[in-house]
Amino acid sequence: MNMNENARIEAFSDGVFAIAITLLILELKVPPHESIHSVADLWKGLVLLWPSYFAFLLSFGIILVSWVNHHYLFNVLDKSSRPFLYANGFLLLTITFMPFPTALLAEYIGTDYVKPAIAFYCFGGVVNSLGWNLLLYTVFKPKLLLHSSISTDHIDKVWNSTKIGFIVYMTATAIAFWLPIVALTINLLLWIVWITLSITEKAE
Amino acid sequence: MNMNENARIEAFSDGVFAIAITLLILELKVPPHESIHSVADLWKGLVLLWPSYFAFLLSFGIILVSWVNHHYLFNVLDKSSRPFLYANGFLLLTITFMPFPTALLAEYIGTDYVKPAIAFYCFGGVVNSLGWNLLLYTVFKPKLLLHSSISTDHIDKVWNSTKIGFIVYMTATAIAFWLPIVALTINLLLWIVWITLSITEKAE
Amino acid sequence: MNMNENARIEAFSDGVFAIAITLLILELKVPPHESIHSVADLWKGLVLLWPSYFAFLLSFGIILVSWVNHHYLFNVLDKSSRPFLYANGFLLLTITFMPFPTALLAEYIGTDYVKPAIAFYCFGGVVNSLGWNLLLYTVFKPKLLLHSSISTDHIDKVWNSTKIGFIVYMTATAIAFWLPIVALTINLLLWIVWITLSITEKAE
Amino acid sequence: MNMNENARIEAFSDGVFAIAITLLILELKVPPHESIHSVADLWKGLVLLWPSYFAFLLSFGIILVSWVNHHYLFNVLDKSSRPFLYANGFLLLTITFMPFPTALLAEYIGTDYVKPAIAFYCFGGVVNSLGWNLLLYTVFKPKLLLHSSISTDHIDKVWNSTKIGFIVYMTATAIAFWLPIVALTINLLLWIVWITLSITEKAE
Numbered sequence: 001m002n003m004n005e006n007a008r009i010e011a012f013s014d015g016v017f018a019i020a021i022t023l024l025i026l027e028l029k030v031p032p033h034e035s036i037h038s039v040a041d042l043w044k045g046l047v048l049l050w051p052s053y054f055a056f057l058l059s060f061g062i063i064l065v066s067w068v069n070h071h072y073l074f075n076v077l078d079k080s081s082r083p084f085l086y087a088n089g090f091l092l093l094t095i096t097f098m099p100f101p102t103a104l105l106a107e108y109i110g111t112d113y114v115k116p117a118i119a120f121y122c123f124g125g126v127v128n129s130l131g132w133n134l135l136l137y138t139v140f141k142p143k144l145l146l147h148s149s150i151s152t153d154h155i156d157k158v159w160n161s162t163k164i165g166f167i168v169y170m171t172a173t174a175i176a177f178w179l180p181i182v183a184l185t186i187n188l189l190l191w192i193v194w195i196t197l198s199i200t201e202k203a204e
Numbered sequence: 205m206n207m208n209e210n211a212r213i214e215a216f217s218d219g220v221f222a223i224a225i226t227l228l229i230l231e232l233k234v235p236p237h238e239s240i241h242s243v244a245d246l247w248k249g250l251v252l253l254w255p256s257y258f259a260f261l262l263s264f265g266i267i268l269v270s271w272v273n274h275h276y277l278f279n280v281l282d283k284s285s286r287p288f289l290y291a292n293g294f295l296l297l298t299i300t301f302m303p304f305p306t307a308l309l310a311e312y313i314g315t316d317y318v319k320p321a322i323a324f325y326c327f328g329g330v331v332n333s334l335g336w337n338l339l340l341y342t343v344f345k346p347k348l349l350l351h352s353s354i355s356t357d358h359i360d361k362v363w364n365s366t367k368i369g370f371i372v373y374m375t376a377t378a379i380a381f382w383l384p385i386v387a388l389t390i391n392l393l394l395w396i397v398w399i400t401l402s403i404t405e406k407a408e
Numbered sequence: 409m410n411m412n413e414n415a416r417i418e419a420f421s422d423g424v425f426a427i428a429i430t431l432l433i434l435e436l437k438v439p440p441h442e443s444i445h446s447v448a449d450l451w452k453g454l455v456l457l458w459p460s461y462f463a464f465l466l467s468f469g470i471i472l473v474s475w476v477n478h479h480y481l482f483n484v485l486d487k488s489s490r491p492f493l494y495a496n497g498f499l500l501l502t503i504t505f506m507p508f509p510t511a512l513l514a515e516y517i518g519t520d521y522v523k524p525a526i527a528f529y530c531f532g533g534v535v536n537s538l539g540w541n542l543l544l545y546t547v548f549k550p551k552l553l554l555h556s557s558i559s560t561d562h563i564d565k566v567w568n569s570t571k572i573g574f575i576v577y578m579t580a581t582a583i584a585f586w587l588p589i590v591a592l593t594i595n596l597l598l599w600i601v602w603i604t605l606s607i608t609e610k611a612e
Numbered sequence: 613m614n615m616n617e618n619a620r621i622e623a624f625s626d627g628v629f630a631i632a633i634t635l636l637i638l639e640l641k642v643p644p645h646e647s648i649h650s651v652a653d654l655w656k657g658l659v660l661l662w663p664s665y666f667a668f669l670l671s672f673g674i675i676l677v678s679w680v681n682h683h684y685l686f687n688v689l690d691k692s693s694r695p696f697l698y699a700n701g702f703l704l705l706t707i708t709f710m711p712f713p714t715a716l717l718a719e720y721i722g723t724d725y726v727k728p729a730i731a732f733y734c735f736g737g738v739v740n741s742l743g744w745n746l747l748l749y750t751v752f753k754p755k756l757l758l759h760s761s762i763s764t765d766h767i768d769k770v771w772n773s774t775k776i777g778f779i780v781y782m783t784a785t786a787i788a789f790w791l792p793i794v795a796l797t798i799n800l801l802l803w804i805v806w807i808t809l810s811i812t813e814k815a816e
Contacts, residue, residue: 008214008275010416015222018423019631021504022431023226028508030515042516042524060504064497068490071416082272082402089268096225096264100232107234108246116246199490212622212683219630223427227634286680286811293676300633300672304640311642312654320654418620426627429708430635436712438719450720450728468708472701476694479620607694 005080009088010071016092017067020099024059027103028052055106059098061191066095066128068198069158073135076154079145084138091131097124109184118184119176125169125187132162165190209284213292220296221271224303228263231307232256259310263302265395270299270332272402273362277339280358283349288342295335301328313388322388323380329373329391336366369394413488417496418479424500425475428507432467435511436460463514467506469599474503474536476606477566481543484562487553492546499539505532517592526592527584533577533595540570573598617692621700622683628704629679632711636671639715640664667718671710673803678707678740680810681770685747688766691757696750703743709736721796730796731788737781737799744774777802 029052031045070091101121108117136159139145146155168190176183233256235249274295305325312321340363343349350359372394380387437460439453478499509529516525544567547553554563576598584591641664643657682703713733720729748771751757758767780802788795 005279008218008278011215011419012218012222012271012275014416014420015219015423016226018420019223019226019427020229021500022424022427023230025428025504025507026230026431026434030508030511033515033519036516036521039521039523042521046512046524046528056505057501060501064494064500067420068493068497071420074416075413085272086268086399086403089272092225092268093261093264096229097260099229100234103234104250107237108240111237113240113243113246115243116250120250195494199494209687212626212686215623216626216630216679216683219423219627220634223631223634224637227638230638289680289683290676290807290811293680296633296676297669297672300637301668303637304642307642308658311645312648315645317648317651317654319651320658324658419623422620422624423627426624427631429704430628430631433632433708433711434635434638438712438715441719441723444720444725447725447727450725454716454728454732464709465705468705472698472704475624476697476701479624482620483617603698607698 006074006077009080009085010074013070013088013092014067017063017070017095020095021060021063021067023099024056024063024102027099027106028056051109052106055102055109058105058188058191059102061195062125062128063095063098065191065194069132073139073158076147076150077139077145078147079143081138081143081145083142084135084145087131087135087138091128091135094124094128094131097127115177115180118180119173122169122173122176122183122187126166126173129162129166129169133159133166136162210278210281213284213289214278217274217292217296218271221267221274221299224299225264225267225271227303228260228267228306231303231310232260255313256310259306259313262309262392262395263306265399266329266391267299267302269395269398273336277343277362280351280354281343281349282351283347285342285347285349287346288339288349291335291339291342295332295339298328298332298335301331319381319384322384323377326373326377326380326387326391330370330377333366333370333373337363337370340366414482414485417488417493418482421478421496421500422475424504425471425478428503429468429471429475431507432464432471432510435507435514436464459517460514463510463517466513466596466599467510469603470533471503471506473599473602477540481547481566484555484558485547485553486555487551489546489551489553491550492543492553495539495543495546499536499543502532502536502539505535523585523588526588527581530577530581530584530591530595534574534581537570537574537577541567541574544570618686618689621692621697622686625682625700625704626679628708629675629682632707633672633675633679635711636668636675636714639711639718640668663721664718667714667721670717670800670803671714673807674737675707675710677803677806681744685751685770688759688762689751689757690759691755693750693755693757695754696747696757699743699747699750703740703747706736706740706743709739727789727792730792731785734781734785734788734795734799738778738785741774741778741781745771745778748774 028049031042031049036042036045101117101124104117105121108114136155139155140152144152146152168186172183172186175186232253235246235253240246240249305321305328308321309325312318340359343359344356348356350356372390376387376390379390436457439450439457444450444453509525509532512525513529516522544563547563548560552560554560576594580591580594583594640661643654643661648654648657713729713736716729717733720726748767751767752764756764758764780798784795784798787798
């Protein structure tokens with residue numbers, strides 16, 4: 001068990017993040033030739049794909065932010081444990097799953113049946129938050145995995161924001177049953193806030 | 205031939221594991237728009253995907269456990285050989301193959317034709333076990349690849365559990381012809397037992 | 409923040425580049441069995457796929473050149489920052505997106521509706537150039553990320569060629585509305601010039 | 613330009629190899645539910661997929677052998693150059709392309725139209741050999757990239773076998789127009805011979 005240990009977990013995780021983020025594009029389908037009868041038709045077909053562009057961008061942003069956070073977490077660890085390994089596996093499961101709710105959102109966001117799609121999408125966020133909480137739990141137990149130079153305060157702060165994320169996603173899921181667009185906006189704001197905060201954040 | 209040697213085999217293997225585990229999601233198909241006429245229809249459509257969710261989770265778990273084991277095996281090696289390289293390639297073949305029996309299981313588990321799907325799925329486990337046995341064989345022959353500080357007893361123990369895995373999968377495949385659900389349950393239990401054992405295991 | 413920091417960003421980026429470049433092949437569809445009634449039909453079917461071969465080769469070339477440039481940029485950096493991380497994420501977004509305009513080009517290049525396809529493809533180049541400009545901006549601000557032995561002149565030169573790339577792609581996009589084939593030729597020439605220049609370039 | 617330089621080219625190449633080898637499985641399609649009316653039908657459906665299993669195994673073997681060779685080549689290099697980088701890019705292009713002739717082979721091997729499919733598949737081997745020859749050329753020119761402890765004789769031997777491979781693939785392509793099965797058998801034998809030779813080879 002040494003630094004190399006964590007290096008390989010990172011490499012495997014990076015692979016999963018990189019593939020999940022790249023597979024999102026497969027949901028974007030070219031307007032089928034049969035339905036296009038003029039240049040204007042093709043332009044219109046490309047514009048009508050907006051739900052797919054939107055879902056692609058949103059999920060890309062979420063996976064990217066997750067990767068950045070994962071990356072900073074591993075920066076402060078120098079040990080590993082089996083529970084940590086499986087908690088990381090569960091987190092990767094929730095990332096791997098992302099292309100499905102993304103495709104669901106893209107298919108139904110412009111229709112009358114948008115509620116289940118958005119509720120399902122937000123629920124994906126709930127499970128992802130759960131994964132983060134589980135992972136942070138295993139950083140402390142059964143043994144402390146932090147680099148000795150890092151204070152546990154630092155991680156407590158990260159963990160608190162993860163708990164807030166969990167509550168926000170739970171709320172968004174509940175709201176989606178009545179006001180789906182509001183729920184989706186919460187989702188969107190959440191990662192804009194996250195990126196803005198982290199860019200303006202002082203040190204690194 | 206040095207540590208870097210094994211590092212690159214690990215990197216390639218990690219790539220294959222990461223891609224195989226992420227491709228599983230492509231089998232989950234969004235309920236097609238044409239078949240949905242109300243919000244309730246879409247909820248129902250999402251619930252009816254349970255065979256796909258189940259197959260996704262089961263195969264994700266199996267590939268994850270395989271990766272964890274692969275990872276621990278490489279931790280105790282510091283040499284490589286051509287036979288080892290090709291045995292590892294064969295093991296990766298059985299991992300790469302996983303999305304196919306997974307899709308087969310998802311398609312047929314809720315139908316009257318479930319027997320071939322489950323027998324095929326269990327047989328995938330047989331071939332995977334075979335891959336593991338072959339790989340462990342090449343750890344010892346034609347030359348010992350173990351790090352000098354590691355006793356061969358340690359690997360013998362791993363190998364024994366791999367042999368048990370092989371027998372269990374063979375049995376499950378045979379059972380699948382009569383009692384497919386029992387065979388599938390054995391599969392499911394196998395990896396739950398594996399994760400539980402390894403998490404509760406003392407040292408690291 | 410250390411060399412390892414950048415190493416992980418590179419590894420993740422490499423993963424995304426590698427996957428995006430490999431997914432391009434999924435757009436190449438085998439001529440369907442139903443439409444083939446003789447050996448000659450199959451030969452003809454393979455020849456008629458030329459738009460797909462062309463789009464595959466063009467996009468493969470573009471992503472490869474992008475990867476080479478990315479690779480050389482990281483060679484001269486030894487620090488990282490959050491803005492750099494997100495600018496890199498945005499660049500990867502434009503790479504990940506490539507399979508979509510590629511498929512669009514393959515579908516419509518041999519038809520009367522080619523203008524939107526080529527304009528869209530060129531516009532992808534605009535956004536990609538924008539990503540490069542943004543990334544190079546964050547190399548200088550908010551803090552300088554260059555290795556201390558590298559003069560900023562070196563990067564200024566790279567940045568200038570990126571700005572030229574941006575202008576060329578903007579022009580090509582505009583031209584595509586009137587003379588689509590000219591626009592596409594500009595695209596094609598751009599990367600042939602790039603590879604030729606960099607191969608004949610003196611030092612490394 | 614240092615060891616790290618080559619390390620990143622290897623990492624990117626490994627990514628492409630790993631993805632191309634894993635994407636092969638996407639060509640294996642589960643027998644569609646509509647065409648299955650009994651347990652026997654599903655068994656038959658699984659058996660009738662033999663062309664797909666065969667094509668998958670053959671291409672998996674070819675990509676694996678390519679990766680092993682790539683891996684051993686990089687073991688003896690410690691420098692890089694732009695021409696080498698682009699020659700490696702071209703080789704990766706031929707690897708990335710593999711899923712297409714594989715799908716073509718799977719679709720037509722059991723039909724009357726098998727000649728174009730096998731000729732095309734063998735021609736893929738020609739282009740791949742060309743890529744190898746190009747890559748080995750750039751190992752020597754414009755500057756020698758070999759580790760100083762490695763004699764050029766060693767690489768000459770590798771290069772000779774690559775030249776033989778090129779001739780064999782050219783011959784197989786020509787034969788495919790008259791005796792497709794013979795051409796395919798040559799292909800199959802080529803990599804069985806390769807693996808057998810390299811496993812029985814003395815040193816490492």
